[in-house]
Amino acid sequence: MNEITQGMPIFCADGIQHGTVVEIDRDYIRMRLPDDTRDHFIPLDTVAHVEDAVHLKLNHHDLLATL
Template identity: 40%
Template sequence: MISADKIAEHMEVIAADGIHVGTVDHMDGESRIKLTKNGFDDGRHHLIPIDWVDHVDAHVHLTKNSDYVRSQWSSIN
């Protein structure tokens, strides 16, 4: 599993199919990444589990494709 300390604010999050799915707002505890609400029509934050992270370099790369991510993430105000 990826260590939460490798994930920083403003990092781009990229799905396994190469599509941008969000930007890191901050870590929500040790197990979830909270995405900024910028760029989302619903104006809400979205949360994805750190278990979906494949690796981190300049970006956060996920193991799931963008359709799966968008259908399974959690949303909060």
């Protein structure tokens, strides 16, 4: 997943932007929500594909259940 870079937006499968990439931390994307100073971690195996943004396999509701 070396194509994932800091500052990339993260989109859920239903098109909702979830946050932005802080860094890759082992098997996780460390990310931050727009109005939150805490980091959150998303497993790399939830990534569907990467283009100009990170696109997840999970919809927003399912992603929130994993955090």
